[in-house]
Amino acid sequence: MSAQDTFFSLKTERIFDQKPNPMIMGILNVTPDSFFDGGKYTQESQWLEHAGKMLEEGADIIDVGACSTRPGAEHISEAEESARLLKVVSSLRKHYPESLISVDTFRAAIAEKAVDCGADIINDISGGTLDDRMFETAARLNVPYILMHIQGTPQNMQEQPVYTDVVKEVYEFLEARLKQLNSLGLKKVILDPGFGFGKTTEHNLELFRNLEKFSELNAPLLVGISRKSIVNKILNIKSKDALNGTTVLNTIALQKGAKIIRVHDVKEAKEVLTLVQKIKNADC
16 A cells, blocks of 8 residues: 555544544535536536635545535536546545545445545445445445435435335445445445435435434434525525525534534534534533
């Protein structure tokens, strides 16, 4: 293992240690149509400035997405996603060599190319359901993998999501797929209940009420609720006005055991994390 590989292995180890040291994942969408920030960071100067700002404000991970997965998003080709994503990953690795980079993709081939370009983490919104090569690929690459629950696809997931018991069904999905990844030799798995991905507002609230349940799976928990419908529909606001509501839910998520919060607004998330940790541990 090279000195650089050792460095990034040590950095990602923080995600999986048992210490109460939550992390912030800053969102960098290089898409024209993401629900909140689509079209803002499509030029190198734009994505480098935004990534640099998030790192300065306290982001531990930069999560790069090049294919919108908002409800009803247009399905783009693998070639188009690859063309958008890989140049950004290479650019970030060159300009911010010590940063942790996650790639938001459900395609195994793109995930592998991204890791070759310098990505450290694979963030798969489909939990392996949209590409049956993903688990084998992640295990072979042996990089941290974010396993998220989704019902359906981004194109149809919000049409009519139905569960008998949403907490039980999401838990069992994550449990079964975590065991599958472990059996392939991949131990570095992060779990994400998938707020807003094939779930109504009540489903999202029920998952939030029972968030501690997922700690029983003994894997780090990621919560991504930044400016999503769980905030907007309850408060009857738009995503642009949802920072305060997002902050409240991030606070609760950290209190309920989230290891990573995925956010658009890093400065405010860092303040939340600092205060929650200060209350939990006077020595932090």
